[in-house]
Structures are given as structure tokens and as C-alpha cells.
Amino acid sequence: MNTHDPKGNVARLKGISAELRKSTLTLIHQAGDGHPGPALSIADLVTTLYFDEMRVDPKNPKWEDRDRFLLSKGHACTVLYAALAKRGFFPESLLSGFRSLGSILQGHPVMDKIPGVDMTTGTLGHGLSVGGGMAAAARLGGKDFRVYVILGDGEINEGIIWEGAQVVANLRLSNLTAFLDLNGFQSGGTTNEVSGIDRIAVADKFRAFGWNTIDIDGHDYDQILASIAAAKRETTRPTLVVAHTIKGKGVPFMENNNAWHKGVPTKEQLAEAIKALEAA
Amino acid sequence: MSTKTIASTREAAADAILEAALKDPKVVFVSADSVKAARATKFAAALPERLFEMGIAEQTAVAFAAGLASCGYKPFVMTYANFITMRACEQVRNYTGYTHLGVKLVGLNGGVHGGEREGVTHQSIEDLAILRAVPGMEIVVPADPGQTRKALFAMLDRPGPGYIRVGCGREPVLCADDEPFVFDKLHVMKKTGNDAVVFAVGPVLRNVLKAAERLEKEGIGITVVDLHTLKPLDSEGVKALIAAAKIVITVEDHNVIGGLGSAVAEVMAESGSAKRLTRLGLQDVFGVSGDGDALLDHFGMSADTIAETVKRGLAGLNG
Numbered sequence: 001m002n003t004h005d006p007k008g009n010v011a012r013l014k015g016i017s018a019e020l021r022k023s024t025l026t027l028i029h030q031a032g033d034g035h036p037g038p039a040l041s042i043a044d045l046v047t048t049l050y051f052d053e054m055r056v057d058p059k060n061p062k063w064e065d066r067d068r069f070l071l072s073k074g075h076a077c078t079v080l081y082a083a084l085a086k087r088g089f090f091p092e093s094l095l096s097g098f099r100s101l102g103s104i105l106q107g108h109p110v111m112d113k114i115p116g117v118d119m120t121t122g123t124l125g126h127g128l129s130v131g132g133g134m135a136a137a138a139r140l141g142g143k144d145f146r147v148y149v150i151l152g153d154g155e156i157n158e159g160i161i162w163e164g165a166q167v168v169a170n171l172r173l174s175n176l177t178a179f180l181d182l183n184g185f186q187s188g189g190t191t192n193e194v195s196g197i198d199r200i201a202v203a204d205k206f207r208a209f210g211w212n213t214i215d216i217d218g219h220d221y222d223q224i225l226a227s228i229a230a231a232k233r234e235t236t237r238p239t240l241v242v243a244h245t246i247k248g249k250g251v252p253f254m255e256n257n258n259a260w261h262k263g264v265p266t267k268e269q270l271a272e273a274i275k276a277l278e279a280a
Numbered sequence: 281m282s283t284k285t286i287a288s289t290r291e292a293a294a295d296a297i298l299e300a301a302l303k304d305p306k307v308v309f310v311s312a313d314s315v316k317a318a319r320a321t322k323f324a325a326a327l328p329e330r331l332f333e334m335g336i337a338e339q340t341a342v343a344f345a346a347g348l349a350s351c352g353y354k355p356f357v358m359t360y361a362n363f364i365t366m367r368a369c370e371q372v373r374n375y376t377g378y379t380h381l382g383v384k385l386v387g388l389n390g391g392v393h394g395g396e397r398e399g400v401t402h403q404s405i406e407d408l409a410i411l412r413a414v415p416g417m418e419i420v421v422p423a424d425p426g427q428t429r430k431a432l433f434a435m436l437d438r439p440g441p442g443y444i445r446v447g448c449g450r451e452p453v454l455c456a457d458d459e460p461f462v463f464d465k466l467h468v469m470k471k472t473g474n475d476a477v478v479f480a481v482g483p484v485l486r487n488v489l490k491a492a493e494r495l496e497k498e499g500i501g502i503t504v505v506d507l508h509t510l511k512p513l514d515s516e517g518v519k520a521l522i523a524a525a526k527i528v529i530t531v532e533d534h535n536v537i538g539g540l541g542s543a544v545a546e547v548m549a550e551s552g553s554a555k556r557l558t559r560l561g562l563q564d565v566f567g568v569s570g571d572g573d574a575l576l577d578h579f580g581m582s583a584d585t586i587a588e589t590v591k592r593g594l595a596g597l598n599g
Contacts, residue, residue: 064351064352068351110378111350111379112379112380118350119346119347119350119379120374120375120378120379122374123370123374126343126371126374126375129339129340129344129347129371130343130344130346130347130350130375131347132340132344133310133332133343133344133345133346133347133348133349133350133351133355134347134348134350134351135347136332136344136347136348137347137348137350137351137352137353138351140308140329140330140353141351141352159339160337160339160340160343160371163334163337163339163340164340164343164344166335166337167334167335167337167340167344170335171332
């Protein structure tokens, strides 16, 4: 019996995440552009949020009581677009237009072009500061919506992340939960090589700023669901869920291979990836 | 006209924000440890739950305001103009400009007059150029404290992002209390003739008005224009005044590149005007510390320099 999965839907979520991963790789292949590795590493987090946790209404994407989501690492947007399409915010047929002239699916998320996108992102570092404003708006308006942010580990090199971390903790915005996609890589190499981010000490840094932190396996649905439940029990601190992930997760030839930070699978590679995802 | 000759654009802006907030529960204030500098202590005392303190973090102040605006609030971010337009330039562009969110930015220490003794780091002389280049950004430089209040309410009614430039807190009172402020329409402050049209914004308008008085005594008539809304620019109004005048002068407490002078030059060039334009302001140099009025004189924006510039321009036509 899974205590954190009262709906008994982990199998369902796993199935959806495989679909989102396939959809992501397919649209990147069709568009001829995109960041597959960073999208695959957050697929299970995005799946949990959009297909289990978040209060959203695809028929009313601007519903003022909806939970908000900020993809602070905006370059991983293909998996968000795949999720929004599957959730019914816009037709799945639009996915193949990603990054092409005339498509609503811009190179990075844009709030007033793409139904379901709550905030424009793409320039790294803004999830906590903008999300803090949303969380403050909820509190001021007496609303119970929650704000979810996904940060990249390379992204936390940005100074504004730490401004935001300071402010969100200082304002006690416990209705904000951030997931740190700790996949260990950034554009130029491993996070340790490029910027010296220690994969363990990062939680200490956030705790020093006044955050609640939880370490999880970012591909384990029981742990993801439990972390969200724990974050919701917090009343004074925002929560950082340090999600230990695998860049390129689910496609063996992409896993932990930073060549796939940005890249386009060939037809053969796409077929191989889909085969692996369907077999898993 | 108010009996005061000097008042505070900062205080006028902060008081107007509080006045607006008392009527509209969606109006909120985002501070970058700028409550004191912005003269917003009354707001803080009256509506503490609607004041969000970021600490000295301007980038986060603008981003946080965008988050509030995305949820239906009307946030004001009020701090030093340089830190809004340069430290937080990217947040202004991407999270207020590109998102079209109704975040209102109020920049303190406009120009060398506004930044005065603080020196170059605190004197905004590129703010107007930077923000003019952001698509959709609306920009107002009120002439005086009374106009600041009216401009702020006018901007509050606009759906998208906007920037209001204010000063150090000791600005000349130039307009009558009942003088209206009409967003995106230029304001002729004084007309003694059509020998020259002088476009200016902010406190330096006092020097232009003085120059007009001196020139009138010498039989030279000019039109003094408060071009308070730099974006969207009242291009038709500008064109009509240029057509009526012999020469054109711009006076701005800002680098002459990218601000008021450039905006007027663009209208003139695109409309095929062959009139002579002289741009007074900082001639692509940084400021220095000093008294605000003395700095305007030092950088070629005194009443005498403006009057001389008009006379030289007219002499050039006859020579």
C-alpha cells in the first residue's frame, strides 16, 4: 500500500511521463531544434504537477484561483508544451510547430501567447522572484492557490536566484514550492566543473536562507508526491525539493550525456528512444 | 499656482500612490529598501500589508512586481532610476515589457539635477534612452510635483508597463494647480512667438521658461513645450510646432543620445523637416557631483545658454 498515493495512480503517471517524453523528443525532431536532456530530467516532476497535483482548468487557463507554475529553466519548455497539450490547453497538433515562424510555441515559454503558460521565462534565474510575487498575491487576496517553480541546477549560478531565495523566505511564503532539478550538468559540463556547485551543499545553502528542504529521487513518484504533501504542511517556510535527477532520463543514449543538452535526434535515434521509452 | 516655488516630485508620486491605493485595493508598493528614499513612509504606515519589502534587490523588485501584476495587482516599484533601468533592465524588458504586465516604475534621481550631489552612479542620464528602446514601454517625465500626481494617475489607468521619472525631492513648481495633464499630448507651457520651438522635460523647464522671458525682452518669441510623454510621443503635435517655428531646440537633463532630443530628431527626419535642430543636454559625457541647479548650468542647460542657443540659431538663418 502506498501511503503517499491515495489515488493509486503512480502507474498512470508513469504512463503519462513516457508519453510526454516521447512527445518531447518527437517535437524536437520535427522542429529541428530544442533541449532534450534538460526536458527529460524534469518530465516526472512536470507530470506529477500537471496530472496529479495542480489545480488548473484547461477550459479556463486564466482562472484566477488556479495553481501557478513557473518553468524557471525555460529552455526545457518542450516537456511543458507536451504536458499542456496533453492536458488539453491547446491541440497536440501544434507541437510540431515549436520554434517556427507563425507558431504560438515560442523558443521559450510566453504567457500571453501559449494557453496554460502562467509566466514568461527563458532568461535564467527568475522563478523565485516572480513566483514570490504570485505567492504574495495569493496571500494578500486570501486565496489558497499555490505556486510551483522548477529551477535548474546550473541556473542557481544566477545572482537573482539568491535575491529571490532571501525574499521568499523572509516573507514566509510557504505557499511556494520550488523543485531543484539537480541533474548535475549545465551547458558547458558538469555543475562541479563549470561552477563548483556541490550536489550536497546546495540544500544547506537554501536552509541557511530559511527554507525547508527535502531531498528526493526526482524520478520516484512516491517521493515526488510525498515531497509535495510535506511542502503543503509547511506554514511559515517555503520548500525547496532537491530532486536528484538524471539528465536525459528515460533514453539510455541520452542519459548523463551532456551532448544532449541541446540537440536534435535523427529519425533513427528517435525510433530508438521511443522503443526504449515503450519498453520501460 | 501653488504658493510654493519648490516642492518634491518624489513626495508627490508617493502621496499619489497612497491616494490611489486607498481607493483601489489592487494598488501595491514594492520596495527595494526604498521606502525612505521614495517618501513612502505614509504608505508603509497606512497600508503595511500592501507594501512588499525586497531589501536592496532591484532585479527581484521588478520581477516580484511582475508576479503580483500577473495575479491582477497594480504594483508600483519606486526606487532610484538607475537601478530600475540598468540594474533591473532585463527584468523590466522581459517581465514587464514583453509580458505587457501593468507594472509601474517610478525612477528617482532623474538626471544630474535629480542625482545632484550623489554623483554619476546615482544620476540617471540614460534611463529614457534605455526604456524608449523597450517595445511597449510608456514613459513620462512630469514637469513638476503637481504634474507628477496627475501623471501617476494617468499612468495607473494604462493597462501596460510604464515609467515615471522623478527627481531629488526639490523640484521647481512650474504649473498651475488646475493645469491639466493629458497623457501622450504635448503641453505648450508658454508662447511668446514662433521664432523657435523649445522642447524640454522635467525641472529644466524652469530654465527654458526663464530664457523665454529674457528673449521676449529682446523681441524674440519662442514656444516652450513640455513634452512630458516621451513614449508614445505626440508626433503630430511635435510636427505642427516644428512647422510653425524657424528653429528647433531640445533641452534634456539626460545624455543627448537616445532621449528627448533623439525622439524629436526622429520625427523631424521622418517628416522631411529641414529646420535646424540643436540638442542641449549632456553631450555624451558623465555628470559630476554638485548642486542640482549648478549642474544644469554647468552642463549647458542654464537659462542664459538656452537663450544664447536660440539667438545663435536665428543668427545662423540670417547669416
